[in-house]
Amino acid sequence: GAGVSQSPRYKVAKRGQDVALRCDPISGHVSLFWYQQALGQGPEFLTYFQNEAQLDKSGLPSDRFFAERPEGSVSTLKIQRTQQEDSAVYLCASSLGPGGLGNQPQHFGDGTRLSIL
C-alpha cells in the first residue's frame, strides 16, 4: 500500500501478558517514529529509528518497552508484562529523510488500540 500500515488494529491482552505491535512504513522512508496516544490526549513520542539504527529511545516509559527495526523497514514495538496503564493507541509514523530534516512531514498509520484488562 501507499501509506503506513499498522497491525493489529485492536489488541486486547490480560495484565502481565506480552504484546507485539507491527508497523510497515512507506516504502523507502528512512525515518520511523513510534508515539503513544492516551485517551483524550495528543500523541507522545516513544522512540525513533533512522534505517535500522535506534537513535532515540528517550520516550519509552520503562524497560518493559522495546522496539526494533532490524532490516530498516518493518518495525515492531514490544511491551512485556503489560500493565493497565499501557492501554493507549500506539501510532507509527514514517518520513522520507533522516529525522534531522525538519521540513519533511511525518505520515502516520491508523494505530493499534491496545487494551489491557
Added chain:
Amino acid sequence: AQSVAQPEDQVNVAEGNPLTVKCTYSVSGNPYLFWYVQYPNRGLQFLLKYITGDNLVKGSYGFEAEFNKSQTSFHLKKPSALVSDSALYFCAVRDDGGDSWGKLQFGAGTQVVVTP
C-alpha cells in the same frame, strides 16, 4: 524546550462560517510547525507545515495557517467550514534540540464540531 498550547478544547461553528483553531508555541530556535487532523479511529493526517518563508501557509482541503512570530502563534483557518471538517485537530512543533531527530511535540488537540 519546545511546547505547544491549544487553548480551546472544542470549537463549534456553523457550516459555511469561517473556522479558526488556535495554537501558540514556544521554541528555543527556529520554529518548525505542523497541523494534523485525526478522524475517529484513524491516525493523524498531515494538513500543512511552516518551515520558513511566507507567513500564510496553504494546505490540504482548503485549510491555511498564519504564522505570527511576534505573537508566537500558528492558527489554523478555513474560510468556509464543512460538516466533514468535524474532527480532532492537533498542532505540533518539531523538537529542534541537538539530539531530537525530528520528533514532534503535540498540543492536547481541539475538537471541531461543524453543525449543518
